[in-house]
Amino acid sequence: MADTMQFDLVSPERRLASLQVTSVQIPGADGDMTAMEGHAPTITTLRPGVLSVDGPEGTSDYVVTGGFAEITAKGVSVLAERAVPKGDMTQAHLDEMMEEARTMYSNAKEAFENEPGPVDDAAKLLSDMVAMGDHMGLTAKQ
């Protein structure tokens, strides 16, 4: 097929996917975007969310947190600090991630009392996690 491109998903520990795809939906920091073949070269950071890949062999979804995506003429590479196939994602995983985000939020609140920037960032991370949980039908414990 002519309209496919190379897609790589790597985490620090291993390479999760490397295949030909038609489109990739990326949870970018400024909003979701879908990359298809011929997309303008872009680098974007990721927010916690679901990365969904459409290919000739069907669709696969991954839960990713932290990292970035690089879209080039050759294809898309996503470097995520943590990436889990959506099917393997469990409540326990989400709880762990929520816990981390929450600690970060409270740490940020303590450390930067008078600077809204980092606190807002941490709050956004937390709400992103909750949204991601809702999206997947898991409830984020408050």
Add this chain to the structure above:
Amino acid sequence: MANLKDLKNRISSVKSTRKITKAMQMVAAAKLRRAQEAAEASRPYAERFNAVMSGLAASVGGSDSAPKLLSGTGSDQVQLLIVMTSERGLCGGFNTNIVKKARAFAQEKLAAGKTVKILTVGKKGRDQLKRDFADHLVGHVDLTEVKRLGYADAQGIAKDVLTRFDGGEFDVATLFYANFVNVVSQIPQAQQIIPAKFEDAGADDGAATLFDYEPSEEAILADLLPRGVATAIFSGLLENAASEQGARMSAMDNATRNAGDMIESLTIEYNRSRQAVITNELIEIISGAEAL
């Protein structure tokens, strides 16, 4: 001449030593394979990461607004050495080589009038550095309980380092670990991680393409630099793990071979003295019979 019984005991003790070193060698070989796989699996991430970062760093690096993790604090007065070694011994010169490199580096900096601080990862390096640099040790990360190195371990160390950096505790951080070349050679490395240095990926496509950045270049850089520290530490840890097992494997191989040599020479000595005892007894019997 040594007592026959003593020799026999000696031989059996060396034999059991050989069994142990042989077993350790095989365990190290199995662990090495796993460690090598882990190191290889982490490579694509580190490579892509560095390629993107060097592109970004090149475009933002010159400006005044560049983050401190990239441009540095403007001074190199306080040096932090992160020395990564193993938790266990019996791995040949592995730990000593890393410590030697770190020690030379520290002495050079001290001679130049800088302040040296040392953060150790792994018990063995700490023990060795305590002798000369007890006053300079500022922290220690214990990985004894860690069965399988994960990215989370590296993140923990990176967080510690970054907190110190934000607190203004040091200006330059250098990472010490051994690079795994093959089973018989592990080369100690010193790698500067703060301020970040990226090897130029050459005339790769990354440098030539003009990227759109979302959000902005600065924001991405600020987000990624701390992750870069964790990535560098993670690949250092993995290289180190593979090196440690490689070093242990060859050290144990040598020990096994030495034990074999020793058993051989002891057995010859044992047989010789046994023969001497028999000869002696015969002489006694014969001379007794002749005297009659």
